[in-house]
Amino acid sequence: MANKPGGWSDTMDTTEETQWICDQAKDQVEAFTGKNYVVYTAIKYRSQVVAGDNFLIKVDAGEDYDHLSVHRVLSCDGHRIVLRGVEQHRTKDYPLVPFTN
Template sequence: MDGGWSETMDATEETQRICDQVKGPVEKQTGKNYRVYTAVKYRMQIVAGENLIIKVHVGGADYIHLSVFQELPCNGGKTVLSGVEQHQTKDSPLVPFTN
């Protein structure tokens, strides 16, 4: 449904591709270089493009949440990092955020 957030879903190859596109900005924002960087879960919101919240495993018991916006192809199709929440766990709920 347009405007509402989806349920939490298992990450797909496409989710991982999106994560890989914003890895540089994520590492710059957090000041860390991630050896492990695996998309695990995600939620999406359809707007004039897609908002995504993605849970990423970054090693051991550490996870981060990414807020990402994907433009529609007709608007350029860019993938933009909107925010990062550090110090998350495997069980932390994916909730919308900006920072």
């Protein structure tokens, strides 16, 4: 849970919802990175409640790990998934920290 309103949660194991968000963002991630992912499995995440929800998601990408920054817009706007950024070539133990790119 977040320590304060609008703060980021602790890092948690992925859920079905987190994998679904990852799957929805996959085309955007592939366009951003120029890669076609065979292995693409969410393993950890953090969340932040804002006007919608922000997610930092650690993804097993096969040879290494990617970190995704994803925004899910409010339900009244259709719960669209918007990729905010990708950090590539991370390790399994590299911490999930907010980033922009």
